[in-house]
Amino acid sequence: MKKETIIAxxxxxxxxxxxxxxxxxxxxxxxxxxxxxxxxxxxxxxxIILLDNQLQNLEISQPEDGLIVNKKNITITGKATKDFLIVxxxxxxxxxxxxxxxxxxxxxxxxLGENNIKILAFSDNTQLPxxxxxxxxxxxxxx
Amino acid sequence: MKKIISIAIxxxxxxxxxxxxxxILAVTPSIFPSETPNVxxxxxxxxxxxxxxxxxEKIATKVAELVKEEKKAFAGRIISFxxxxxxxxxxxxxxxxxxxDTTLTKxxxxxxxxxxxxxxxxxxxxDYIIVTGPLIDKTVNANYIYVDEQFTVLAGxxxxxxxxxxxxxxxxxxxxDYILDIETSTKMNMINVKTLEIEKTGxxxxxxxxxxxxxxxxxxxxxxKNRFSASKxxxxxxxxxxx
Numbered sequence: 001m002k003k004e005t006i007i008a009x010x011x012x013x014x015x016x017x018x019x020x021x022x023x024x025x026x027x028x029x030x031x032x033x034x035x036x037x038x039x040x041x042x043x044x045x046x047x048i049i050l051l052d053n054q055l056q057n058l059e060i061s062q063p064e065d066g067l068i069v070n071k072k073n074i075t076i077t078g079k080a081t082k083d084f085l086i087v088x089x090x091x092x093x094x095x096x097x098x099x100x101x102x103x104x105x106x107x108x109x110x111x112l113g114e115n116n117i118k119i120l121a122f123s124d125n126t127q128l129p130x131x132x133x134x135x136x137x138x139x140x141x142x143x
Numbered sequence: 144m145k146k147i148i149s150i151a152i153x154x155x156x157x158x159x160x161x162x163x164x165x166x167i168l169a170v171t172p173s174i175f176p177s178e179t180p181n182v183x184x185x186x187x188x189x190x191x192x193x194x195x196x197x198x199x200e201k202i203a204t205k206v207a208e209l210v211k212e213e214k215k216a217f218a219g220r221i222i223s224f225x226x227x228x229x230x231x232x233x234x235x236x237x238x239x240x241x242x243x244d245t246t247l248t249k250x251x252x253x254x255x256x257x258x259x260x261x262x263x264x265x266x267x268x269x270d271y272i273i274v275t276g277p278l279i280d281k282t283v284n285a286n287y288i289y290v291d292e293q294f295t296v297l298a299g300x301x302x303x304x305x306x307x308x309x310x311x312x313x314x315x316x317x318x319x320d321y322i323l324d325i326e327t328s329t330k331m332n333m334i335n336v337k338t339l340e341i342e343k344t345g346x347x348x349x350x351x352x353x354x355x356x357x358x359x360x361x362x363x364x365x366x367x368k369n370r371f372s373a374s375k376x377x378x379x380x381x382x383x384x385x386x
Contacts, residue, residue: 068216089356091294094377096339113253113291126384138216142287
């Protein structure tokens with residue numbers, strides 16, 4: 001191979017690589033700009049988490065309202081603010097406990113027919129109104 | 144010289160192409176892997192087999208929906224009878240028509256923890272019934288009917304205690320006021336502030352600002368609106384909040 005050919009290949013390659021790296025760096029800048037948006041969102045999230053940690057709305061994940069069952073009891077699973085007083089009342093049963101873990105899971109008896117169950121979360125602080133949820137569970141043994 | 148220039152141009156283009164392609168593959172790997180296997184799968188699988196699978200999935204979803212629909216209960220008070228149809232009122236805005244098949248529909252009266260079978264003739268206007276069966280255009284084809292008592296559980300704060308007629312006035316979160324008559328049959332319990340145990344209590348222990356959770360039986364006719372006989376009361380004394 002001639003000396004000129006080797007020089008041409010070398011400089012050609014060098015120029016090609018320079019152009020390619022220029023393009024890569026441009027693309028990286030563009031992607032960094034996108035990342036900045038994500039970073040801004042992330043800055044907002046901790047504030048929301050902090051509020052959530054302070055006050056958890058009473059949530060019942062199980063059972064679903066209007067559920068029909070053919071057994072004498074159900075398990076009520078839910079979440080509420082830690083250390084709130086949880087009261088569960090139906091025409092046949094009352095349960096009271098302190099929500100020490102932040103979430104709860106209790107067995108609750110059912111009467112044959114319609115069961116209206118109220119779940120309440122009380123704070124120690126009277127300034128905070130209590131929270132309540134209602135469930136209608138049907139214990140129908142023929143189902 | 145011409146040869147050198149053409150080689151140089153070729154090498155520039157080749158290096159640009161090579162580096163760019165490598166970069167694109169590295170930055171957006173998800174485009175290629177997700178598309179490539181799909182194309183391979185699609186080409187390998189006959190179209191008819193794919194259609195059958197989609198059809199099967201649709202049937203399974205529909206069956207699940209129907210089962211869920213059939214598992215629904217419809218409750219309300221009987222407002223009218225007409226042939227083999229009963230009309231029930233769930234609330235102010237919702238009514239359902241219940242179709243009864245005299246040979247298939249089973250009707251029960253709930254008595255405590257048990258039930259006894261009754262007939263259509265035993266049903267009366269204002270009875271509270273629970274119906275199960277498929278709902279088609281606001282008409283429920285009843286499989287089972289249960290005659291039950293309608294209880295409601297409510298909660299609020301005592302705003303008035305009346306020792307003359309043994310009643311209390313309670314204001315709920317929804318700003319609705321209820322007058323509860325405390326009868327000798329009313330089960331009255333109070334939470335022990337220290338132990339959180341549920342203990343029996345009496346009318347004299349009730350104070351304004353105590354929180355109460357109470358059960359009333361609806362359908363019990365009283366002249367005064369929002370006045371009920373309390374079946375059950377659980378009191379959370381105000382001392383709990385002052386600890």
